[in-house]
Amino acid sequence: MYISKIQLRDWKAYESAEFNFPAPIPGENGKNIVLIGAPNGYGKTSLYQAIILCMFGKDGMPLVSNSMFSETENVSEQPYKTFLEKALHRGAIARGRYSCSVTLEFIGDEGPIEISRIWHFTESGECQVQDEDIQIFEGEKHQAVGPDEKPYPERKLSHQERVDWYRGYIAHTFLPRSLVTFFVFDGEQVRVLAGREMKEQVRLGIEGLLGIPELRKLAKNLNDYAEQRQNSVPNVTNDSANATEKELKKLESNRDKSVGAFADIFPKLSAAKKERDKIMDELLRLGAGAKNQSNQQYKRLAECETAIKEGNERLMKLLSEDIALALSGAKLRGQLKARVKSENIRANWESGKQQGDSRIDNFLQDMDQKMDDIVPPISDQQQGEVLHIAHNSWTNLWFPPPDGCAEEYLHEYLSVHERNLVIDKLNEQDNLGAVEIFGLLNSISEHENRLKQIRDEVARIEAVEPAVNEKRKSMEKLDSKIQDLGRESDRLTRERQGLDGQVDAKRKELARMRSTIDEAKPAMRRAERARAVATMMEGIIDDAVPGQIDKISEEMTRAHRAMAHKKDLVQCIKIDDAGDVKLLDREDRDVRNNDLSAGE
Amino acid sequence: MTNKTVVLLNTPEGGKLVTDSCKENGLDFDAFKELVEAQITSNVNFRRRELFAHFDDILDRIKIEET
Numbered sequence: 001m002y003i004s005k006i007q008l009r010d011w012k013a014y015e016s017a018e019f020n021f022p023a024p025i026p027g028e029n030g031k032n033i034v035l036i037g038a039p040n041g042y043g044k045t046s047l048y049q050a051i052i053l054c055m056f057g058k059d060g061m062p063l064v065s066n067s068m069f070s071e072t073e074n075v076s077e078q079p080y081k082t083f084l085e086k087a088l089h090r091g092a093i094a095r096g097r098y099s100c101s102v103t104l105e106f107i108g109d110e111g112p113i114e115i116s117r118i119w120h121f122t123e124s125g126e127c128q129v130q131d132e133d134i135q136i137f138e139g140e141k142h143q144a145v146g147p148d149e150k151p152y153p154e155r156k157l158s159h160q161e162r163v164d165w166y167r168g169y170i171a172h173t174f175l176p177r178s179l180v181t182f183f184v185f186d187g188e189q190v191r192v193l194a195g196r197e198m199k200e201q202v203r204l205g206i207e208g209l210l211g212i213p214e215l216r217k218l219a220k221n222l223n224d225y226a227e228q229r230q231n232s233v234p235n236v237t238n239d240s241a242n243a244t245e246k247e248l249k250k251l252e253s254n255r256d257k258s259v260g261a262f263a264d265i266f267p268k269l270s271a272a273k274k275e276r277d278k279i280m281d282e283l284l285r286l287g288a289g290a291k292n293q294s295n296q297q298y299k300r301l302a303e304c305e306t307a308i309k310e311g312n313e314r315l316m317k318l319l320s321e322d323i324a325l326a327l328s329g330a331k332l333r334g335q336l337k338a339r340v341k342s343e344n345i346r347a348n349w350e351s352g353k354q355q356g357d358s359r360i361d362n363f364l365q366d367m368d369q370k371m372d373d374i375v376p377p378i379s380d381q382q383q384g385e386v387l388h389i390a391h392n393s394w395t396n397l398w399f400p401p402p403d404g405c406a407e408e409y410l411h412e413y414l415s416v417h418e419r420n421l422v423i424d425k426l427n428e429q430d431n432l433g434a435v436e437i438f439g440l441l442n443s444i445s446e447h448e449n450r451l452k453q454i455r456d457e458v459a460r461i462e463a464v465e466p467a468v469n470e471k472r473k474s475m476e477k478l479d480s481k482i483q484d485l486g487r488e489s490d491r492l493t494r495e496r497q498g499l500d501g502q503v504d505a506k507r508k509e510l511a512r513m514r515s516t517i518d519e520a521k522p523a524m525r526r527a528e529r530a531r532a533v534a535t536m537m538e539g540i541i542d543d544a545v546p547g548q549i550d551k552i553s554e555e556m557t558r559a560h561r562a563m564a565h566k567k568d569l570v571q572c573i574k575i576d577d578a579g580d581v582k583l584l585d586r587e588d589r590d591v592r593n594n595d596l597s598a599g600e
Numbered sequence: 601m602t603n604k605t606v607v608l609l610n611t612p613e614g615g616k617l618v619t620d621s622c623k624e625n626g627l628d629f630d631a632f633k634e635l636v637e638a639q640i641t642s643n644v645n646f647r648r649r650e651l652f653a654h655f656d657d658i659l660d661r662i663k664i665e666e667t
């Protein structure tokens with residue numbers, strides 16, 4: 001590819017100008033070197049600045065204004081704007097032209113490429129940087145090229161996006177800006193370049209020639225990509241999963257220990273319970289329950305003794321008080337009861353008769369008075385007769401004496417009430433007989449037998465009491481042991497249940513983590529691969545320049561010979577790995593240490 | 601475009617350096633070139649998101665010795 005034409009309009013001193021350049025001479029590999037010469041003030045630098053700014057826009061500012069910027073510095077908009085306002089031809093605004101432009105035409109393997117950059121200004125000459133226009137045409141058909149708008153149909157590309165696209169296009173089609181210094185420069189810069197410590201620039205230049213910056217960008221993008229992909233998945237690593245698995249194993253181990261301890265306790269508990277049951281059986285065989293049973297026997301013993309005592313008292317009473325009457329026989333007791341009863345009848349008859357006799361006079365007196373009121377009146381005699389009859393009738397009421405009435409009293413000392421008590425007592429004696437006495441005697445005998453049995457039982461219980469006590473103590477110890485083992489067993493059961501829950505939860509957590517890791521694996525795998533490639537690429541970058549140094553040194557020697565007018569001055573150019581350049585003469589001395597002219 | 605931009609790949613020494621590195625790391629040379637191509641293309645047409653999507657595609661396909 002070579003530059004074939006430069007067109008300027010209202011650029012600095014050039015109101016309108018066109019410069020054409022010849023095609024490379026065949027046989028020179030299609031390559032040429034264009035030298036533009038003219039006296040001072042004829043616009044060589046303006047032409048150089050036009051080429052740089054047309055191709056690189058604002059990015060080219062460090063190249064056109066050495067005193068203001070370093071070559072690697074990012075340029076703010078204001079100096080660019082100021083520069084352009086000065087670059088606009090002085091007569092343009094006055095003549096109604098509010099823009100200036102530079103057009104470059106190159107001839108490449110696939111035809112011509114034309115780049116035009118147009119800067120617009122206000123009436124007052126202020127540059128409208130944001131309206132800067134770039135046009136690129138390719139091929140014989142003058143096909144316009146530019147950023148592809150299709151990926152973003154919903155919006156227009158921003159100014160910056162368009163600038164980025166053109167920057168990329170220029171870099172790949174022509175030169176990245178970082179390499180321009182080595183290919184396009186003006187005479188003023190040659191001296192500056194020659195005098196500079198170029199080590200770093202040379203190295204960068206070589207790297208640029210080899211396309212190392214692209215590899216650097218790729219390595220950086222791969223690392224950025226790896227980080228982004230890694231950050232896009234949940235932060236669950238194999239390490240954290242392994243840590244969780246370790247926790248799970250610890251929990252399972254604790255649970256196993258708990259289960260083991262429970263397994264140890266269970267037979268002990270069973271054995272203790274079995275032993276207790278055995279002792280219980282022995283206690284029962286020994287008549288146990290023992291103390292309670294003894295107490296019950298003592299109670300029964302007392303009841304028997306009481307019953308025997310009461311039986312004997314009852315017997316004694318019968319013998320002392322009633323036995324004589326009982327032995328008198330029923331006949332005699334019947335005659336006595338009849339006699340006493342008849343005397344009571346007499347007593348009652350006499351008592352009624354006496355009560356009547358005591359009131360007969362009042363009766364007769366009252367009757368006598370009331371007979372005076374009889375009409376027609378009766379005589380006194382008649383009255384006397386009536387009263388006499390009444391008196392006799394009254395007296396006849398009590399005769400004859402009632403049936404069963406005694407003719408006389410044999411037991412005059414007894415009152416009616418006492419005679420009734422005698423009758424009751426005699427009636428009791430009628431009921432008192434051999435049955436009652438034999439029953440009483442039998443009861444006493446039975447209680448005495450029972451008493452003997454109970455006493456024998458108590459004696460037996462008292463005899464086995466020490467053995468029972470010993471068994472009881474053993475049983476108490478066993479009870480205590482069973483309680484302790486039971487509590488420990490309960491504790492271990494609760495502990496195991498708790499650990500079961502924890503183990504279950506931890507297993508689920510681990511499964512979730514493993515699942516997350518599995519899901520993240522593709523992204524993580526990509527990230528790992530990207531890092532591996534980036535690392536590999538960094539190795540390639542480190543080794544690339546040293547591997548190409550000799551060849552580049554040869555090419556630089558050849559280029560130097562082609563350009564230098566004192567061709568014998570430099571025998572060869574050598575570059576070390578750091579990019580340090582030496583122009584060696586026949587004695588291997590670096591001629592850059594000599595006082596060289598601009599041409600040299 | 602890759603060879604023109606990354607001239608290193610077009611030189612005998614550079615080509616050998618890259619090929620050997622790829623071989624040493626178990627990476628297919630064509631996949632390497634594909635990654636470089638994606639990077640170069642992204643300078644013009646793609647943005648980072650598209651570039652990363654391109655990386656996804658390439659890195660899913662490549663075989664590289666996991667270390």
